[in-house]
Amino acid sequence: MQLKKPRQVGLRIVRSLATVGAMALIAAVLLLLGRGSAITAALAFVLAILCAATWLGMAEAVSGAVSAAALLVYYFIPPLHSFKMEDVDDWVDLAAFLATAILASDLSARAKRSAYEAIARQKELEVSNLRLEEERQRAEGLLLNILPLEVARELTAKGLVAPRYFEDVSVMFTDFVGFSTSAEKLAAEELVALLNDYFTAFDEIVKRHGLEKMKTVGDSYMCIGGLPARNPSHPVDTILAALEMVRFVVERPKGDLPVEWGMRVGIHTGPVVAGVVGTLKFAFDVWGDTVNFSSRMESSGVPNRVNISERTYARVKDFFACEHRGKILTKDKREVDMYLVQGILPKLTAPEELARRYQVYFQKSPP
DSSP: OOOOOHHHHHHHHHHHHHHHHHHHHHHHHHHHTTOOOHHHHHHHHHHHHHHHHHHHTOHHHHHHHHHHHHHHHHHHSSOGGGOOTTOHHHHHHHHHHHHHHHHHHHHHHHHHHHHHHHHHHHHHHHHHHHHHHHHHHHHHHHHHTTSOHHHHHHHHHHSSOOOEEEEEEEEEEEEEETHHHHHTTSOHHHHHHHHHHHHHHHHHHHHHTTOEEEEEETTEEEEEESOSSOOTTHHHHHHHHHHHHHHHHHHSOOTTSOOOOEEEEEEEEEEEEEEEEOSSSOEEEEESHHHHHHHHHHHTOOTTEEEEEHHHHHHHTTTEEEEEEEEEEOTTSOEEEEEEEEEEOGGGOSHHHHHHHHHHHHSSOOO
């Protein structure tokens, strides 16, 4: 609220004094001419006060005070006709009472306005806080789409994320077979919509099995089990997710699009280093030989099959039937043992049997 200029305030006071003086002069003239009375003088005085109050912006307070004075005069002091114009004490009493009543009423009115203003400010503050909370939740939601929950919280709290060593994780890579050929036949929006359909389904599968999506590069999808929260079941969880992904790709209706995609899947288990890189666009990434070896598992795989390393096989052989492929030459000219996952062990095909063994091994229910 802007403060009134001193000149305007001075003019208002002068006008109020002039109004009071004019009313007092009229009352005195009426009395001297014998055409007035104490009631006339009192009414003129009250009218002058109300006019002055209106000029000063205190009409509410003064009106209340005058009403209180009238009630007091009527109920608690002798009749109004006993008022003596020549008695100075009567005038002093009346003026003192009116001044006190006006002050009290004005303070009450100011307190009332202050209360209303405080309530209005509180409501504005609540609305502002609600909007800030909505913006904070929106920003946090966007951050969680980029970073894992624990990493996002650390970044928010400290402004940086310390690199972490994870001694045991399972890394999965997928890649569509025939993607490059079909990309030449599809319009851009058709290709993007198709990839979005597949990757959205993969996101739901990964989330359901407690894995962490890392990124997509072209038609390749990467996810990890066992970070940022360490858990011993990640090799089994990763293969369960991989089998479900392959099943989705095989069973998905092809529609009218000229697309016949298969999908290779590669998984390897081992240590990685994880951290956040970049300042303009945050990226949570992992590094280490485990990542490279998992990529080799994918590139050396078979369409619509899950190809795993010997280390991963050793961790999941009590849950899945696997076919030993022998030593396979990778792109980097290394011969390594690989296994194709055929499915859940026959004796565990019943859901309750798989759940029982999962509970025994990991002390929790399967996803």
